[in-house]
Amino acid sequence: MIVDAKNQIVGRLCAIVAKKALLGEKIDIINSEGAVISGRRAQVLDNFRNKMVARGTFVKGPFYIRSPDMLLKHLIRGMLPYKQERGMKAYKNIMCWRGVPEQFKDKKAVSFEEASASKLTATYVSLNDICKFVGGKFE
Numbered sequence: 001m002i003v004d005a006k007n008q009i010v011g012r013l014c015a016i017v018a019k020k021a022l023l024g025e026k027i028d029i030i031n032s033e034g035a036v037i038s039g040r041r042a043q044v045l046d047n048f049r050n051k052m053v054a055r056g057t058f059v060k061g062p063f064y065i066r067s068p069d070m071l072l073k074h075l076i077r078g079m080l081p082y083k084q085e086r087g088m089k090a091y092k093n094i095m096c097w098r099g100v101p102e103q104f105k106d107k108k109a110v111s112f113e114e115a116s117a118s119k120l121t122a123t124y125v126s127l128n129d130i131c132k133f134v135g136g137k138f139e
Contacts, residue, residue, distance in 0.1 A: 032098055
């Protein structure tokens with residue numbers, strides 16, 4: 001199954017994908033940098049800054065993910081029992097991609113209506129903006 005994460009709410013998308021992965025489906029998520037987290041921009045960025053940048057040192061850690069595709073995969077991992085065998089298998093069946101890779105150009109991608117950000121009346125921030133804010137170095 002190919003899932004398009006563009007303008008999808010991260011929490012709802014992760015919950016749906018985690019359930020499908022636990023049932024044994026192989027899931028590829030494209031456009032992971034376009035997924036959004038709802039909330040005021042300043043508050044969301046401050047929460048991520050406190051979690052990722054303000055703790056520890058750059059030498060000793062803790063080290064946090066700064067690319068949107070791996071951040072989305074890490075958020076999905078939080079909804080899986082990844083320390084158990086079935087959770088490990090489900091986690092291995094999930095792949096997140098930045099943009100649309102060549103092998104998925106001609107294939108149809110699914111986006112979930114219940115996770116769509118178009119229904120939000122609140123503001124939101126994309127994973128790409130969050131990762132750039134905390135120091136991600138990518139195009």
